[in-house]
Amino acid sequence: MSYQVVSFNHKNCEQIAREKLAFATDDEKRVMLLKLTGFDFIEEAYIVSTCNRVEIVVATKDSFSSYHAILGLLSLRSGLSFYELKGMDGRYDDGKAILHIFSVVSSLESIVIGESQITGQVKDAYRFSFQNRTAGRQLNRVISYAVKCAAEVRNVTNISKHPISIPSVAVTQAHKLYGDNISGMTAVIIGAGEMGLIAAKNLLRLDCDVLLLGRDRDKVKKIAKELGSNVRSDTMENLHKYLNRYRLLFSATSAKETIIKPSMVESDNLDRVWFDMAIPRDIDKMGLEKLQLFRIDDLKAISKENYALKEEQATRAVDIVEKYKAEFYKWLRALSIEPVIKDMRLQVKDAINKELNRAIDKRFVPLEYRDNMQKMAEQMFNRFLHDATQNLRQCSSESNSTKRVDAIKELFEITTNDRKVKKYKREHHVKGYQK
Incomplete structure (x- = not known):
């Protein structure tokens, strides 16, 4: 696999x-x-x-x-x-x-x-x-x-x-364009999803008023109420009105086609700054002289300045990622060896039971000694297998371990079925992702 x-x-x-x-x-x-x-x-x-x-x-x-x-x-x-x-x-x-x-x-x-x-x-x-x-x-x-x-x-x-997310980059850019004058402005946000909410929260920190638009009136009204008194809500039916009243707009819907078209703008006399954060795009090609329109790829270019500030930390992060990749494969190899060790121990236990039964049947060992004899035999074999199993686990952590593990499986006639393997080190892969 x-x-x-x-x-x-x-x-x-x-x-x-x-x-x-x-x-x-x-x-x-x-x-x-x-x-x-x-x-x-x-x-x-x-x-x-x-x-x-x-x-x-x-x-x-x-x-x-x-x-x-x-x-x-x-x-x-x-x-x-x-x-x-x-x-x-x-x-x-x-x-x-x-x-x-x-x-x-x-x-x-x-x-x-x-x-x-x-x-x-x-x-x-x-x-x-x-x-x-x-x-x-x-x-x-x-x-x-x-x-x-x-x-x-x-x-x-x-x-x-x-x-910093795409919405926060957009808000930062708006702040750069308007400066402190952004305080008190009304920003129209189209879409009440995660990106719209992030934009709203960042705008509220700049003391902007927010007008949140969505298709579901009750849902948008509820979200606006949770965000605070500086947030109003309305439906998409009135989008045309707000496009011609306010200059600052952020759009992030899941619409398959553009929702803002040139015909919806009544006048080009208003200086507008719009941010289209949607894929596919929400805003059509507008051709408005006084419109500054930023799309996602534009925001990508704006955010490049952040790369220089984070370059050193990113290098450290890459080292961490490399370490985790190595640990992941080491863990996978260890996971593959556990069924082999388990099967070896089951074979030992089966051999002890067979030999004890044979010895009791032939009266070499009294029946009342069976439990003690079995415990002693298992302890001896556990002691014998201890170093071998430790070496197997150590071997499995090495990148070239596959051939050696396969040789052990062939020697002991072990066939493992990965789908029946119990989870190993359970804490690594049951942290809520299967809910």
């Missing part, structure tokens, strides 16, 4: 292509996951689809076949050709896949290094797949180690001391 990641992200794939690849709804993800795991060679899969990346992560028996299956299915649903996708994707196999996943969850691959959203997004992606029975133990192990790695990155470095 191998791990594989096929990634389309802000580094290798333009926004327009990411829009076509994005999964807008849970139903779209579910259909794709079921198709992927319908192949005999793909055991598990999950999908990460955010404004900055679309990634498919699989546990596979055949990396060549799974890669071509992934690109083929993505081509069918996106309208992009197989060769177009092949020219812009990032493919990671085995160790490189683990390194990539750990780096993504630790926010080293984000547009803004150190932002905290991605950790939760990947955990949610795995949880969704688990609930739909398209992901299980194999990927659970990876996610659990990745989350531990991300926690150490945050604790050891200052990379997330002041976490």
Whole structure:
């Protein structure tokens, strides 16, 4: 079994292509996951689809076949050709896949290094797949180690001391443009999802008033109430009115088509600053002279200045990720040896029972001595096997251990079935991701 990641992200794939690849709804993800795991060679899969990346992560028996299956299915649903996708994707196999996943969850691959959203997004992606029975133990192990790695990155470095997400970069840019005059302004936020809420909270810290728009009147009203008295709410039906009243706007919906079009603007006399944080984009090409429009890829360019400030900490973080990758594979190898050791001990116990029964039947040993004799024999064999099992565990931690472990299995005629192996070091991979 191998791990594989096929990634389309802000580094290798333009926004327009990411829009076509994005999964807008849970139903779209579910259909794709079921198709992927319908192949005999793909055991598990999950999908990460955010404004900055679309990634498919699989546990596979055949990396060549799974890669071509992934690109083929993505081509069918996106309208992009197989060769177009092949020219812009990032493919990671085995160790490189683990390194990539750990780096993504630790926010080293984000547009803004150190932002905290991605950790939760990947955990949610795995949880969704688990609930739909398209992901299980194999990927659970990876996610659990990745989350531990991300926690150490945050604790050891200052990379997330002041976490910055796309919405907070947008708000910071608005603050730069308006200066202290932003205090008291009304900002329109379209979309009551996570990105909209982050933008709202950052704007409130700058003493802005917030107008929150959404499709569900009750939901938006409830969220506005929770955010405080400086937040009002309304439905999307009145979007046209607010576009022509207020100059500052942030949009982050899951709409499949643009929701703001040139025909909705009555006059170009108002200086406007708009931020389109959605994938696919919410705001159409406007052609307004007095409009400053920032899209996600624009925010990417703005955030580059943060890279220089975090470069040293990012280098330290990469070292941590490398360490966790090595520990993960060491743990996997240790996991594979436990069934072998268990089977060896079961064989010893079976041999003791057979020989004791034979000795009692032939009256070499009185029946009343059986328990004591069995205990003594087991202690002797445990003592005999102690050094051997310790050496096996030590051997399993080495990168070239596979042949030696296979030789032991052949020598003792041990056949292990991975699906029946009990979880080893349970604390590593049951931290709530299977709820």
